Amino acid sequence: MCTLISVFWGLSTVIKPPTPVDELLRLETLRNLKILDTDPEERFDRFTRLAKKIFGTQIALVSLVDESRQWFKSRQGLDATETSREVSFCGHTILSDQIMIVGDAADDERFCDNPLVTGNPEIRFYAGCPLSAPNGQRVGTLCLIDNKPRGMTPDELQLLQQIGKMVEEELVIAEFLRVDPTTGLSNYAGFCDVSDHLVSLCARNRVPASLLLVHFSNLRLIDDSLGNATSDRAAIEMTQLLMATFRSSDCVGRLAPNLFGVLLAGAEHHDIDGIKGRLQTHIEERNRAAGAEYSIEIEPVSLKYKADEHANT
Numbered sequence: 001m002c003t004l005i006s007v008f009w010g011l012s013t014v015i016k017p018p019t020p021v022d023e024l025l026r027l028e029t030l031r032n033l034k035i036l037d038t039d040p041e042e043r044f045d046r047f048t049r050l051a052k053k054i055f056g057t058q059i060a061l062v063s064l065v066d067e068s069r070q071w072f073k074s075r076q077g078l079d080a081t082e083t084s085r086e087v088s089f090c091g092h093t094i095l096s097d098q099i100m101i102v103g104d105a106a107d108d109e110r111f112c113d114n115p116l117v118t119g120n121p122e123i124r125f126y127a128g129c130p131l132s133a134p135n136g137q138r139v140g141t142l143c144l145i146d147n148k149p150r151g152m153t154p155d156e157l158q159l160l161q162q163i164g165k166m167v168e169e170e171l172v173i174a175e176f177l178r179v180d181p182t183t184g185l186s187n188y189a190g191f192c193d194v195s196d197h198l199v200s201l202c203a204r205n206r207v208p209a210s211l212l213l214v215h216f217s218n219l220r221l222i223d224d225s226l227g228n229a230t231s232d233r234a235a236i237e238m239t240q241l242l243m244a245t246f247r248s249s250d251c252v253g254r255l256a257p258n259l260f261g262v263l264l265a266g267a268e269h270h271d272i273d274g275i276k277g278r279l280q281t282h283i284e285e286r287n288r289a290a291g292a293e294y295s296i297e298i299e300p301v302s303l304k305y306k307a308d309e310h311a312n313t
Helices: 002-009 023-032 042-055 154-172 188-204 219-226 228-245 271-288
Strands: 059-065 069-076 082-084 100-102 125-132 138-146 209-216 251-256 259-265 298-305
Touching: 023 138, 042 059, 042 069, 042 138, 042 154, 042 188, 059 125, 125 154, 138 154, 154 188, 188 209, 188 251, 188 259, 209 228, 209 271, 219 228, 228 251, 228 259, 228 271, 259 271, 271 298
Parallel strands: none
Antiparallel strands: 059 069, 059 138, 069 082, 100 125, 125 138, 209 259, 209 298, 251 259
8 A cells, every 4th residue: 555655646655764863883883893794604694594494584684784784794595795774674673772573564654665675575574683782882683574474473572682682792702712713613612602592592482402512533633644734624524514414593513623513403302313314424425435535433422402301401
């Protein structure tokens, strides 16, 4: 109806996001994070993958709003890396501390004539959780997008906010403290922080989880016999095998030079043995490949988490 009225009267109903009253401080805060126009990182991608999977939307983004654009630090389900701030939904979201819900953009006077609604990606549903720096300045959003109208339950809103808090922590923590420089995975500290949050989410939502520890048992031998550069390549190859085996929503980390960890949120307990078998199959196929300079040998150990038994931990 909104679009029909605008067409009939020859009017555009695109409403640009108002500028926050403290915009200069907000922009300075954003620049000081030193994250704009940086490469994609697993520490953010894992949260957009998780959000997209949990909420079942077409698109999930970590969006940062600068002077003239919204730029996507992490994106799932969308090819574009940025859009104009003038047509952004996230530009409206950062005006408040509350999650902004647009159940049907075609019926919302702020967005019904927006080119992101009338054209690709044909937004109908939007949910944006504002992301704040430690000084309280809202620099962007964790947002969900779909091309079908929908709503969100109070529990879903709380869950989106919880994931948003985890993204906020990543915005302000120095990368070298949380990320393994060789593989790009979370290191021990980063993996523990993310795992603590995810296990808490599992407990609150009565969702099972499993922890798989994968000992790369011959990595030290590779390092001793073939050198550090080769052992680094082996660690990267091990990372690729893990990423190919597990779901995009699982949390993978390098806890020590020869120890990897995977937290599988939502995995049924009986699934873990099959998952270990699939990983072993991938490794055996890799080892049989012609021209392999070294073999990869692992010793996996799994721990099963039950929400009912650990609800108070």
